[in-house]
Amino acid sequence: MTPSTRRIDRRVVPWFLTCLALAWTAGAYAQFQPVPGREYHEIFNATNQVRGEAIVALVLAPSIEAQQADTIQVLLPASYNGELRVEALSADGRFRGEGSFAGSRSRDRWVALPLGRAEAKEPHASLRRPVNTETLALAVRGADGTLYVARWGGEAPSSHRSEMLRIYVNSGRADIFIVPGKAKAVHCRPLTIPQPLRYDSYCDVPLADVPADGNLKLIRRDQFEEQTQTFSVYLPHE
Amino acid sequence: MRMAEVRSKWIGLPAKLLSGALTAVVIMLILIFSLKILSRPSGSGTLSITAATGSLTLEPLCGESVTWDLPAGRVGRRSVAPGEPGYETSAEAVTMVLAPGSRTRVISSDARVLRVSVEQTDDLAQRCPAVASQPYRLILDGAPAAQDPVGFNYEARARAEAGPLKISLPVSGRVILGQVVSEGADWRARSAPILLTGAIMRRVKPWFSDEVMTVGETERLDQGSILDSHACMEPRTSSIAAAPGCSAAQLVPAVGFFQILDAGGLQVQLYARGPAGVQNYRGPQHRIEVPLSTALWESDTVKVWGAFFLLIFACLEQVSRVCKSTWTRILHSITKRSPDKAATSDAEPAPRAIVSDRASAAGGETAVRSSAAEAFHEIERLQQTNPKKTNI
Numbered sequence: 001m002t003p004s005t006r007r008i009d010r011r012v013v014p015w016f017l018t019c020l021a022l023a024w025t026a027g028a029y030a031q032f033q034p035v036p037g038r039e040y041h042e043i044f045n046a047t048n049q050v051r052g053e054a055i056v057a058l059v060l061a062p063s064i065e066a067q068q069a070d071t072i073q074v075l076l077p078a079s080y081n082g083e084l085r086v087e088a089l090s091a092d093g094r095f096r097g098e099g100s101f102a103g104s105r106s107r108d109r110w111v112a113l114p115l116g117r118a119e120a121k122e123p124h125a126s127l128r129r130p131v132n133t134e135t136l137a138l139a140v141r142g143a144d145g146t147l148y149v150a151r152w153g154g155e156a157p158s159s160h161r162s163e164m165l166r167i168y169v170n171s172g173r174a175d176i177f178i179v180p181g182k183a184k185a186v187h188c189r190p191l192t193i194p195q196p197l198r199y200d201s202y203c204d205v206p207l208a209d210v211p212a213d214g215n216l217k218l219i220r221r222d223q224f225e226e227q228t229q230t231f232s233v234y235l236p237h238e
Numbered sequence: 239m240r241m242a243e244v245r246s247k248w249i250g251l252p253a254k255l256l257s258g259a260l261t262a263v264v265i266m267l268i269l270i271f272s273l274k275i276l277s278r279p280s281g282s283g284t285l286s287i288t289a290a291t292g293s294l295t296l297e298p299l300c301g302e303s304v305t306w307d308l309p310a311g312r313v314g315r316r317s318v319a320p321g322e323p324g325y326e327t328s329a330e331a332v333t334m335v336l337a338p339g340s341r342t343r344v345i346s347s348d349a350r351v352l353r354v355s356v357e358q359t360d361d362l363a364q365r366c367p368a369v370a371s372q373p374y375r376l377i378l379d380g381a382p383a384a385q386d387p388v389g390f391n392y393e394a395r396a397r398a399e400a401g402p403l404k405i406s407l408p409v410s411g412r413v414i415l416g417q418v419v420s421e422g423a424d425w426r427a428r429s430a431p432i433l434l435t436g437a438i439m440r441r442v443k444p445w446f447s448d449e450v451m452t453v454g455e456t457e458r459l460d461q462g463s464i465l466d467s468h469a470c471m472e473p474r475t476s477s478i479a480a481a482p483g484c485s486a487a488q489l490v491p492a493v494g495f496f497q498i499l500d501a502g503g504l505q506v507q508l509y510a511r512g513p514a515g516v517q518n519y520r521g522p523q524h525r526i527e528v529p530l531s532t533a534l535w536e537s538d539t540v541k542v543w544g545a546f547f548l549l550i551f552a553c554l555e556q557v558s559r560v561c562k563s564t565w566t567r568i569l570h571s572i573t574k575r576s577p578d579k580a581a582t583s584d585a586e587p588a589p590r591a592i593v594s595d596r597a598s599a600a601g602g603e604t605a606v607r608s609s610a611a612e613a614f615h616e617i618e619r620l621q622q623t624n625p626k627k628t629n630i
């Protein structure tokens with residue numbers, strides 16, 4: 001090896017290392033970044049917009065520990081590219097965390113979204129996120145309003161087919177049942193709080209029971225009257 | 239001698255400061271303790287709650303049970319999924335026995351319709367020392383209905399020609415009036431059974447009295463509010479207004495009754511010990527109670543004795559001055575009557591009362607002063623050194 005070749009090698013090494021680090025960073029962290037001016041923040045006792053949704057959130061296997069984390073994950077379609085709107089919401093409507101992220105999905109189905117250290121606004125700066133798997137939900141919606149399955153925490157799910165999908169429902173204070181495909185109807189549990197504003201029930205459906213097309217039937221029984229709605233859960237089988 | 243005086247002066251100053259600080263701390267502690275005790279709910283206080291509402295929720299407390307006799311209606315087993323047989327049945331007479339661990343919601347937005355939903359609640363069941371395995375029972379036409387793990391739905395609907403339903407039912411336990419107006423979710427529209435009007439009056443039995451009196455202003459309940467007769471039982475899961483937990487076993491149930499209004503809705507009369515919680519529409523919960531201080535301030539006996547002691551304290555200085563001057567005059571008159579005798583006689587002991595503590599503590603010099611005249615002159619000398627404190 002001539003001395004000139006050795007000199008070229010030395011120059012290439014730092015460039016190579018920098019490119020490697022950048023590639024690793026891009027792969028390890030989310031491909032989605034907070035939208036400037038609409039970063040995630042948390043608000044207590046805020047005025048909420050009046051919504052009109054029966055299915056409020058879809059969360060995979062929520063736990064108290066994971067709800068305290070500053071990262072969430074969302075299950076996205078392969079070609080997804082654009083904005084995502086994240087909303088953490090309490091059932092009584094007194095807590096709301098919201099922010100927007102933009103980017104595109106890479107090869108991983110689960111995309112991590114860094115919420116960052118929750119920035120609580122005055123006058124409740126000392127209050128923390130009211131973690132509770134029943135009364136705190138997490139909704140991640142696409143630009144067209146499609147609701148995606150989300151997950152609290154940064155840990156990658158191992159075998160998510162064995163886990164429970166928790167579906168948060170605004171039933172209008174009635175009995176709610178979910179029929180996943182041809183499986184037996186699941187009776188949803190009502191919340192026990194006095195002012196359930198955003199949602200009032202949740203249903204735990206084994207992920208294995210969700211049909212391939214993701215279509216579920218929602219039956220509301222108010223005393224002796226029944227109504228039905230259908231909705232679809234995006235679950236990629238890649 | 240001089241050194242000793244200086245030393246005692248320097249030792250005395252911190253001692254005085256310390257004792258002053260200690261006294262202030264003790265007084266502060268007593269004040270804080272008294273305020274804490276006086277702000278606690280009064281045992282004799284009652285909240286009289288009158289309301290017209292579309293919905294009422296009842297949770298019997300530990301050791302309590304409520305039985306309702308209901309008119310003919312339909313009964314549904316809530317665990318039976320839609321499409322499965324066996325959900326609905328009808329009965330001419332329905333009796334509901336509600337025990338701790340059950341939550342019953344009564345709705346009436348139409349004078350001819352009464353809806354009742356019964357379900358199990360784990361929250362209260364955990365607070366009670368002993369709960370029945372089945373917190374609710376239904377008796378249909380005299381025969382017990384099969385138990386349902388989720389609960390029952392009941393609906394009574396009067397015929398148009400029969401007019402409004404005439405039912406009065408008792409309540410005992412934790413009572414919640416009204417509910418939140420739910421957001422839309424593409425479901426069939428139905429009017430939300432909210433609280434329409436209401437008022438809360440505070441009543442108290444003052445200390446040392448058997449009379450019950452109304453205190454404070456009547457609290458008006460806004461339309462759409464939610465009233466909870468036991469605010470301290472709000473579950474901790476609630477995000478912000480998490481109230482300190484309280485034991486359901488020690489709580490006094492709110493008692494009362496409700497009946498169906500001719501115009502639709504429920505007319506409720508309740509008596510609760512409190513603290514009751516009121517949430518205006520989408521607002522935070524605030525508590526309403528009758529504190530111990532109200533029972534104290536409203537007591538005539540306490541007022542009279544307070545005024546008496548205040549008067550005594552206010553006049554204390556004047557009274558002490560009058561006593562002193564009277565006593566001095568008495569002494570003066572004694573010494574004027576027989577000054578020589580009093581001055582020379584060694585046989586007669588001096589009256590005990592005029593030998594001051596200060597004089598007796600002074601040692602050998604004061605021990606010699608045994609006569610009343612000497613003692614009197616000593617008092618006069620002392621008064622001259624501090625002329626502001628005497629009238630002479």
